[in-house]
Amino acid sequence: MTQQIIVNSRAIDILAVLMLITTIILIGTSRLKTCIWVYAFRSFALTLVSGLIASFSGIHHIYITTAISLALKVIVIPGFLFHIVRKINIKKGQESLINYTFSLLLACGIILIAFYSTQNVIQFENTFMRHCLPIALSITLLGFFVMIIRKQAIAQILGLITMEDGMFFAALSTSYGMPLIVELGLFFDIMVSVIIMGIYVYRIKESFNTLDTDFLKELKE
Amino acid sequence: MAEHLFVISVLLYATGALLALCFFKWQKAGNFISLVFAAIASCFSITTAVILLSNGATVRLNFSLYHAIIKYNFLLDPVSSYFILAISSISFVAAIYSIGYTRLYINKRDTRFLGFLYNLFLVSMLLVVTANNALVFMIVWELMTIVSFFLVIYEHENPANMKAGFIYIIMAHIGSALLAVAFFIMFAHVGTWDFGFDDFRKVGGRMPEVYKNVVFFLVIIGFGIKAGIFPLHLWLPMAHPAAPTNVSMVMSGVMIKTAIYGFIRFYFEFLSPCPPWWGVVILIIGATSALLGILYALVEKDIKTLLAYSSIENNGLIIICIGLSMIFKSYNLIALSSLAMIAGLYHLVNHAVFKSLLFGCAGNVYYATHTKNIDDLGGLIKRMQITAPLFLVGVLSISAIPPLNGFVSEWFVFQSLLNGFTMPSVIIKIITIICGAVVALTGALVATCFVKAFGISFLAMPRTEHAKHAKEVPVVMYVSMGLLAVLCVFMGLFPAKIMMTVNHVNTHVLGIDIVNSLTSYDWLQMKIVRTNFTQLSPKSAFVFGLILLGITFGALTLIRPGFARKFYETWTCGRSPEPRLEYTATAFTRPFKTVFANLYRPQREVSMVYTVPKFFVKSISYVSEVSPIFEKYFYGPVSQFVLDISNKVRWVHTGSIHIYLTYIFITLIILIIFVGK
Amino acid sequence: MTSNIILPILQLIVIVGFSPLVKGFINKIEARLQSRRGASIFQPYYNLVKLLQKDAVVSETSSWIFRATPYVTFVSILIISLIVPVLSVKVPLNFTGDIILIIYLFALARFFLVLSSLDTGSAFGGMGGSREMMVSSMAEPAMILSLFAVALTADSTNLSNITNTLLNDSILLLNPSLLLAFAALGVVIIAEAGRIPVDNPYTHLELTMIHEGMLLEFSGRYLALAEWASSMKLLVLLTILVNIFLPWGIADGLAFSGLIIAFALYVVKIGFFAFVIVIVEMSFAKLRLFRIPNLLGTAFILSILAIISLYVVR
Structure with missing residues (x-):
């Protein structure tokens, strides 16, 4: 039995690290389509984690959230984003405000901070998933970081949903997920916000003929 | 016995110095006599150190001259003996080397004075590492500084040298002043009037926290200036190249190590026990100096400046080890602390040997070609057939290539950084691992830097007339360097023997003998903590390499018995090869300038001169500079x-x-x- | 006593004998995936045999460094192949060294290769050498850190001990930090072996030439040794990767049956990774030279994360 716990816990660890890697790829890569694929992959890893937790803990509502997140995050949102990308026809890679190596180093620093600051908390956690909290926190912070450094509006959507992934993962790892109704609300929220932002992106492109959010400064006048 | 030898050696140095001045007319003879005296004196001090280290003994020397206030106390404990050994071995070789090198100055300059200063310089270093009294220490420390200042400005008609000398003397005095303040703070807590180090040992650790911290920072800056840590390194890459090569050899090889001596005395004896963060500060300083030192060395074209920057890097590595050792010690992991200490001390003596070797060979190049600019050299391997392999040995050692000595200490450095994992604090663990990455990057950059230094200056075709007419240097100059090269190979192949020596120092400082967990038979092993067990035997790698080489060669001869080589010119797309087509040092490091553009802020200036109808370019001049941030x-x-x-x-x-x-x-x-x- | 002789010979046969085959295999698969027929899988052997039977033309400007280089490179990689566990956990020269020695023996080979490239006095060689040093300087920290992550997991820097520990305690292998180290080491191996996103092994004429640019002036026996050394380097690196991260099936003694099984699995594993290399080479274009630090920087960050997550998992 204990052997099985360890294996399960290690499997979750590995999935968590995969999610972290995908988040770093999100910072590292400049191609929008790759970013969306990466997002889909990370969401898939996240659903695997929640599926594992569901089967392990036997809490039924986690199955439901798993199913919804599979449908929503792995299929619907990436599909919608691909649709937008195709529609507004972006050829150019996206630009960052800071250069590649430096942003990676900063990302590394952020991860370090996340690991360091959760040191004291995770001592009291259950041993089963205690390594996940720092990673969840890192993913959330990195999502934020992506929103800061990227110029294009779509990347900001990606950053936002990355943050949401991190939150979801944190909730899973600390308390086996939130109550079902809250989760449903969150899913709904994230879907609506993605759609709204998608429409905005489309509008921005229409009126400014660019996706560079720096141009939004012009709205000030 | 040993103390007598030591006194004799000091007296011999002094006699040599004075005799040099006595030869009024015969400058050449004066210089020669002084150098011979220096060589003999260093033999005596080597013997002293060997005797003392072989039994780990401690000897005190007390003179009371009629100044009652200064007690001339000297202490020859294993730490001092180890530094004496390093200093006097290099002094011995340097003295022999100088006999050849000073011919550059015969009839042009006062070489008697050079001999005088040289002897004083060597003896002052010996006294620095043996002084057991703050006042005596400050006096000999000043003597060392001032004498080396005069040596730096020996070629004083060059304004750049004067500038280097002045920056050196100013910075060195800031350092001395801070050290004096540190000594006074400690003195204020002692309560007796004799400024003895023994009192500091008793009282230093019990001083109030605030004073300890103040002393800590004063000592970092005070000795750090001498050690050339970033950003206090400014004088080092100016002064070392400005001095005559036989001097810069000693300055880079051993003088900057007196700062390490100071660190060991203060942090392991006077101020012990230290809080962990001191070690962390030292560690970070060391890592920064190592990385930045080598990054600046990389883009340097003047071979002596390059070597000077590389000294900063190597001192950084030693300081990393000292810092690590301090952290381990403050967590009471004494075995690991001594592992790091051994790594540092081993690297210290390694660096002394190969850096002197490299400086000496650079001096040979300068002697033969009268230029220090790598881009003006080339093809020297055919013209200086003995210096070239010697320089290659030095270059391989400093790049930590097995089976030479640099590799052994690099191995120790990595092992001690790896053991940083056992420390309780997470943040320190992470810092040590990042330091590991820095050391790895540094190692790779060192290799690049010295591939450039050797490849551009010794290989291919000569780029200028200077290099074309180079001839091999006088015998003493390459024989003395040959001694160092042999030492490089020996210390690389038989590290267990050196370990025995280093262990005495370590036992004295940290009170633990770990030689049995580090050596077995005549190779090294790692049996200190947990199960991290591994072994290293450079000798066996070397022997098996030779065997495999023999097999390979035999097999190839079997396949093609009458293998012949035809010589033909290099293919250069149909042109006949000429030196202008060769890669230069500037070109070689160009990718690095682009990658590390944030640090270097390279400035390029390309100007073209066209022919009158603007179709052809007559000449292109290209200036590329690194801004000194x-x-x-x-x-x-x-x-x-x-x-x-x-x-x-x-x-x-x-x-x-x-x-x-x-x-x-x-x-x-x-x-x-x-x-x- | 016999075991002391059999094992080194076995390892040398595997590494020296099969390394050209790996290259041939990669070339063949790649040709097939590009719907070419491609040269025979044994083509590298034919090349080597041909080259070994020829005399050499040596540049007039070069010195003994140039002539010594092929031997130094070849022999240093031969030594490495005796320190790395290949078919058995036991290693012939176990007491000789550990991963640090391996890394620095690679550095020895590289050092001489770059010197020889400068020795000929041609700009091609210098360019290749300069770029090789740049790539390796960027790769080395990532390589050392990722191997350190492994060493810290297995509590030893000795490869034989590492493989042994990981083989006997497979829970250790299910470890996120090993996953990260694996990813980092994979990238580093591609860079060190000069494969496509970093260097193009098929030509020296592309403007980003690195390794082949340095070999430009070698001919005859020298070229054969240098080429052979480079394919051995690829195989040794893959062997390290395989035996650290997928040690299953490796023999833990010198029993004949165990070695046979180990060999069969070894072939499968190496074949798989060779195939992965082909896929990578097929699906990526060569990077611009100054993008390479970005790739290796990513590997570096991954290896740092490997070590950090090690602290947390413990």
Whole structure:
């Protein structure tokens, strides 16, 4: 039995690290389509984690959230984003405000901070998933970081949903997920916000003929 | 026995120095005599150190001359003996080398004076590492500084050398002043009047926390200036190349190590126990110096400046080890602490050997070609057939290539950084691992830097007339360097033997003997903590390499018995090869300038001159420079600030004698009032 | 006593004998995936045999460094192949060294290769050498850190001990930090072996030439040794990767049956990774030279994360 716990816990660890890697790829890569694929992959890893937790803990509502997140995050949102990308026809890679190596180093620093600051908390956690909290926190912070450094509006959507992934993962790892109704609300929220932002992106492109959010400064006048 | 030898050696140095001055007319003879005396004296001090280290003994020497206030106390414990061994071995080789090298100056300059200063310089270093009294220490420390200052400005007609000398003397004195303050703070807690180090050992650790921290920082800066840590390194890459090569060899090889000696004395003896963060500060300083030192060495074209920057890097590595050792010690992991200490001490003596070797060979190149610019050299391997392999040995050692000595200490450094994992604090663990990455990057950059230094200056075709007419140097110059090269190979192949020596020092400082967990048979092993067990035997790698080489060669001869080589010119797309087509040092490091553009801020200037109808380019000149950001953003504001202050103070100096007298009068009045109160 | 002789010979046969085959295999698969027929899988052997039977033409400007280089490179990689566990956990020269020695023996080979490239005095060689040093300087920290992550997991820097520990305690292998180290090491191996996103092994004429640019002036026996050394380097690196991260099936003694099984699995594993290399080469274009630090920087960050997550998992 204990052997099985360890294996399960290690499997979750590995999935968590995969999610972290995908988040770093999100910072590292400049191609929008790759970013969306990466997002889909990370969401898939996240659903695997929640599926594992569901089967392990036997809490039924986690199955439901798993199913919804599979449908929503792995299929619907990436599909919608691909649709937008195709529609507004972006050829150019996206630009960052800071250069590649430096942003990676900063990302590394952020991860370090996340690991360091959760040191004291995770001592009291259950041993089963205690390594996940720092990673969840890192993913959330990195999502934020992506929103800061990227110029294009779509990347900001990606950053936002990355943050949401991190939150979801944190909730899973600390308390086996939130109550079902809250989760449903969150899913709904994230879907609506993605759609709204998608429409905005489309509008921005229409009126400014660019996706560079720096141009939004012009709205000030 | 040993103490007598030591005294004899000091006296011999002094006699050599004075004799040099006695030969009024025969400068050559004066110089020669002084150097011979230096060589003999260093033999005596080597013997002293060997005797003392072989039994780990401690000897005290006390002289009381008629100045009652200064007690001339000297202490020859294993730490001192180890440094004596390093210093006097290098001194011995350097003295022999100088006999050849100073021919450059015969009939051009006062070589007697050079011999005088040289002997004083060597003896002052010996006294620095043996002084057991703060006042004596400060006196010999100053002597060392001043004598080396005169040596730096030996070729004083060159304004660049004068500038280097002045920057050196100013910075060195700031350092000395801070050290003096540190000593006074400690003295204030002692309560006796003899400034002995023994009192500091007793009292230092019990000083109030605030004073300890102040002393800690004073000592970092005070010795750090001598060690050339970033950003206090400014003088080092200027002064070392400015001095004659036989001097810069000693300066780079051993003089900057006296700072490490200071660190060991202060942090392991006087101020012990230290809090962990001290070690972390030292560790970070070391890592920064190592990385930045080698990054600047990489883009350097002047071979001596390159070597000077690389000394900063190597000192950084040693400081990393010292810092690590301090952290381990403050967590009471004494075995690991001594592992790191051994790594540092091993690297210290390694660096002394190969850096002197490299400087000596650079001196040979300068002697033969009269240029220090790598881009003007080339093809020397065919013209200087003995110097070239010697330089190659030095280059391989410094790049930590097995089976030479640099590799062994690199291995120890990595092992001790890896054991940083056992420390309780997470943040320190992470810092040590990042330091590991820095050391790895540094190692790779060192290899690049010295591939460049050797490849561009010794290989392919000569780029200028200087290099074309180079001839091999006098025998003493390459024989002495040959000794060092042999030492490099020996210390690489038989590290267990050196370990025995280093272990005495370590046992003395940290009170633990770990030699049995580090050596077995005649190779090294790692059996200290947990199960991290591994072994290293450079000798076996070397022997098996030779066997495999033999097999390979035999097999190839079997396949093609009459293998022949035809010589033909290099393919250069149909042109006949000429030196202008060769890659230069600037070109070689160009990718690095692009990658590390944030640090280097490279400035390029390409100007073309066209023929009259603007179709063909007549000539292109290309200037590529690295902006010295430390000078610009650190020293610039500081010196500007000082200038501003002095400008403000200037109105005090009116030049009128009456005003000055008034100042004195006012001071007097104030003093009287103060006393009267 | 016999085991002392059999094992080194076995390892040398595997590494020296099969390394050209790996290259041939990669070339063949790649040709097939590009719907070419491609040269025979044994083509590298034919090349080597041909080259070994020829005399050499040596540049006039070069010195003994140039002539010594092929031997130094070849022999240093031969030594490495005796320190790395290949078919058995036991290693012939176990007491000789550990991963640090391996890394620095690679450095020895590289050092001489770059010197020889400068020795000929041609700009091609210099360019290749300069770029090789740049790539390796960027790769080395990532390589050392990722191997350190492994060493810290297995509590030893000795490869034989590492493989042994990981083989006997397979829970250790299910470890996120090993996953990260694996990813980092994979990238580093591609860079060190000069494969496509970093260097193009098929030509020296592309403007980003690195390794082949340095070999330009070698001919005859020298070229054969240098080429052979480079394919051995690829195989040794893959062997390290395979035996650290997928040690299953490796023999833990010198029993004949165990070695046979180990060999069969070894072939499968190496074949799989060779195939992965082909896929990578097919699906990526060569990077611009100054993008390479970005790739290796990513590997570096991954290896740092490997070590950090190690602290947390413990």
